[in-house]
């Protein structure tokens with residue numbers, strides 16, 4: 621009737637309207653229980669009811685693995701759409717969409733820093749970016765991470781999450797398999813540990829290249845790890861596949877993995893593994909220079925004849 625009730629009040633209430641976030645609750649895909657999003661975030665996206673490990677972003681992975689203060693590095697740009705590929709849509713369109721959605725240039729984020737005080741270079745794959753598929757950009761990122769590890773004399777840790785090759789890059793995608801294999805060789809030739817943490821899912825060309833070449837193979841519980849899909853294998857071999865086939869626990873039992881580690885224990889486990897692999901090397905390298913008091917005694921007699 622009057623302008624206050626008809627016009628001013630709705631405007632004012634509109635201004636002060638509290639926005640209720642739509643995604644306050646999250647449904648666990650395994651047990652279908654509802655989880656408060658803040659609790660889920662605090663539990664590193666592991667279901668508090670059934671322990672199901674949900675997929676997390678590459679950036680979140682870096683945050684929950686490395687100590688605060690780590691630096692993410694800028695990755696070299698690979699040629700976008702080298703084949704000018706188009707299916708229902710242009711590959712460049714799909715790329716732009718994925719980049720906007722994930723705020724990443726491609727499906728890998730690389731950072732260097734420390735894990736519970738142990739230096740490390742960490743590369744994490746982003747499954748939400750076109751299924752974590754490996755094109756030239758991903759290959760470039762793994763090569764860069766490996767070179768950085770060598771430069772910094774630090775172990776390389778790669779969290780894999782990928783559907784395999786990036787179809788839109790054809791043969792160029794397949795060439796990333798030998799490229800990444802050579803990258804892992806660089807790390808090994810420098811005497812540095814290369815640790816692979818397989819996350820759900822690790823399949824196709826990534827499994828068939830650098831993911832299976834780690835010194836230590838760790839996986840998250842329940843992660844799907846394999847080359848071809850179970851249905852394709854079943855149709856080819858015409859046999860019913862065993863329960864839990866291609867899951868982390870099955871692969872641990874069959875010797876493909878060294879450890880299956882809960883997300884909440886991943887940081888501490890990685891720090892412990894790096895410590896075990898690195899301490900003897902560090903001691904050997906620094907002992908003569910750093911630990912002066914312990915060593916001179918046996919050395920002196922051998923030096924005296926030389927001086928005389």
Ligand SMILES: [Zn+2]
Nearest residue numbers: 648651667670
């Ligand atoms: Zn659950």
